[in-house]
Amino acid sequence: MLEGSARHYLMCRPTYFTVSYEINPWMDRSRPVDTALAVSQWERLRDTYLELGHTVETIEPEPGLPDMVYAANGATVVDGLVYSALFRHAERAAEGPAYLKWFADHGYVTHQADHVNEGEGDLLVAGDVVLAGTGFRTERTAHTEASTLWGREVVSLELVDPRFYHLDTALVVLRGNDGRTFLPDAATGIGVDVAYYPPAFSPESREVLAERFPDAHLAHEEDAVVLGLNAVSDGVHVVMNPRATHLADALSERGYAPVGVDTSELLLGGGGAKCCTLEIRGTTSRQAVA
Ligand code: ARG
Numbered sequence: 001m002l003e004g005s006a007r008h009y010l011m012c013r014p015t016y017f018t019v020s021y022e023i024n025p026w027m028d029r030s031r032p033v034d035t036a037l038a039v040s041q042w043e044r045l046r047d048t049y050l051e052l053g054h055t056v057e058t059i060e061p062e063p064g065l066p067d068m069v070y071a072a073n074g075a076t077v078v079d080g081l082v083y084s085a086l087f088r089h090a091e092r093a094a095e096g097p098a099y100l101k102w103f104a105d106h107g108y109v110t111h112q113a114d115h116v117n118e119g120e121g122d123l124l125v126a127g128d129v130v131l132a133g134t135g136f137r138t139e140r141t142a143h144t145e146a147s148t149l150w151g152r153e154v155v156s157l158e159l160v161d162p163r164f165y166h167l168d169t170a171l172v173v174l175r176g177n178d179g180r181t182f183l184p185d186a187a188t189g190i191g192v193d194v195a196y197y198p199p200a201f202s203p204e205s206r207e208v209l210a211e212r213f214p215d216a217h218l219a220h221e222e223d224a225v226v227l228g229l230n231a232v233s234d235g236v237h238v239v240m241n242p243r244a245t246h247l248a249d250a251l252s253e254r255g256y257a258p259v260g261v262d263t264s265e266l267l268l269g270g271g272g273a274k275c276c277t278l279e280i281r282g283t284t285s286r287q288a289v290a
Helices: 035-051 095-105 140-150 203-212 245-253 285-289
Strands: 008-011 055-058 075-078 081-084 109-111 123-126 129-134 153-158 171-175 193-196 237-240 257-260
Touching: 008 035, 035 055, 035 237, 075 095, 081 095, 081 140, 095 109, 123 171, 129 140, 140 153, 153 203, 193 245, 237 245, 245 257
Parallel strands: 008 055, 081 109, 129 153, 237 257
Antiparallel strands: 075 081, 123 129, 171 193
16 A cells, blocks of 8 residues: 655635636626635635645735635746746736735745746646646746756647646556655555646647556546546545545555545635645755755
């Protein structure tokens, strides 16, 4: 049996969460949002991580930034090097500096992006490479920028279905997402593992995925359309939408432990568990010296 590893996450309480603009097909201004429910679902998500032994830090939510709860978009951190987000839409622009300031204040080495990218929404660590989405939000030029910053290969993947506008809505890295484990492991032969929804990708990108991950779990449409793939894995436990039942069954069969957490109210903004979770990989220069 594989073991999950302790993770370090950054989250943002949805104090000011609402749907006041529409920048993805999930958002509908005419539908009422229950902010108190969003907060209690978010607390359950945070408590779930704590119960699994992970560390959760929080950033102060800011009024007027209702999407700030989607911390995954705030930046991407690999080897303690923070690559800032630069948002596509004006409505979210102020989130980039807010998250970058949090990291700078906490002693991290930060890099201000020159190219549009929406953090871990589109940049997912998979072993020693980074899978990078484009098509709706993040620009390809940002993939190159990130590759140079971290000295890692970045594999560009093109998204084609507007419901799956960020890579993390269509693909989850189940194993090998901690930035340290360069799988496959020589002793066990266990490699990076992903699950994804093929129709979300262009034909060329599907080929790339099939070649890189021949054993990947291919998700059903029913699981994809409830953002079941917007899940958070520590290598064993996969925190995910309990409504993605085929996916949960498939993951159990593969040896994972799915942990259902209902984030239905946050789905009104177009996000699930992963969107609310920014993984901090590596330590600050301060911690490294200490
Ligand atoms: N309303 C937000 C947007 O459209 C949702 C972001 C979800 N985050 C994610 N990592 N997919 O930008």
